[in-house]
């Protein structure tokens with residue numbers, strides 16, 4: 001493991017890219033920030049880089065990965081790619097790490113994801129995160145690079161699960177914003193977030209993630225952070241829709257990207273393809289499409305057919321075992 005200061009190139013100079021640059025600088029690493037608006041070329045920025053960290057919004061990931069590949073294919077021999085984007089690509093339904101792995105099949109790719117609201121990190125408040133990779137040594141290297149008194153970094157062997165936790169919770173955060181915007185109370189919010197986690201596990205399992213990862217920092221942890229904080233852009237989308245704003249009005253007032261809006265559309269495609277029940281996501285989708293009001297979405301969720309709490313555990317099975325009382 002290399003404990004020396006590293007040359008880190010951060011792609012994306014938005015809220016998260018800047019916060020990660022601050023966290024890396026705590027440990028004396030040399031950080032270069034690049035965005036599509038940078039005066040310095042990508043080629044110059046990438047010279048002698050040890051680590052490329054991508055904090056670009058989902059819609060730009062493939063283009064930027066191709067750009068990196070075109071300018072610097074040969075000189076990236078020992079470079080670790082870290083992806084911190086929380087989204088899914090339309091049509092391919094790829095996660096960001098799958099895009100990087102396809103374009104850079106010989107580089108170690110590490111996912112970094114957790115309950116990390118950038119505004120709190122900018123205020124130097126403490127936080128924890130997770131790094132995960134098929135390449136365990138690369139994940140441990142990134143853990144070393146970012147661990148500090150302000151930022152506690154855990155490793156995890158399930159990169160798909162870690163990445164999907166951060167991505168799928170954005171849609172549930174929109175629904176949590178609606179819940180608070182309608183003043184539905186703490187009971188309703190607890191029910192919504194818990195059932196939201198069930199949807200995340202269903203989708204995650206179908207895409208190859210481990211269930212237990214969703215109960216860790218990158219799943220439940222990030223779900224709690226974004227569903228309970230007005231600092232979350234995704235939460236804000238739901239909150240403001242519940243306060244009679246239109247989606248274009250909300251998006252134009254946001255500082256930065258609310259990935260849950262596009263992720264929701266991709267999740268509907270995945271759910272239809274694999275016949276997965278994701279009722280909360282479905283209501284968020286219809287709400288974002290302007291097909292229903294927040295109140296109608298609530299009624300639809302409350303009036304669904306009654307069922308057992310757990311999948312593959314029908315009520316009749318419990319009763320037939322004489323455990324009804």
Ligand SMILES: NC(=O)C1=CN([C@@H]2O[C@H](COP(=O)(O)OP(=O)(O)OC[C@H]3O[C@@H](n4cnc5c(N)ncnc54)[C@H](O)[C@@H]3O)[C@@H](O)[C@H]2O)C=CC1
Nearest residue numbers: 012013014015016035056057059060085086117118256257
């Ligand atoms: N802000 C936060 O608290 C956190 C954000 N994230 C994730 O990080 C990603 C970026 O989020 P933010 O920095 O908050 O967003 P942002 O909107 O502040 O910045 C986005 C960055 O991506 C670049 N970008 C956008 N579209 C592009 C395109 N088509 N081509 C090239 N570059 C493009 C922008 O120029 C900018 O540098 C998102 O996936 C988000 O979910 C993850 C953890 C925390």
Ligand SMILES: O=C(CO)COP(=O)(O)O
Nearest residue numbers: 114115116117232233234
């Ligand atoms: O992912 C995040 C916190 O972990 C940021 O959430 P928002 O994108 O909703 O602001």
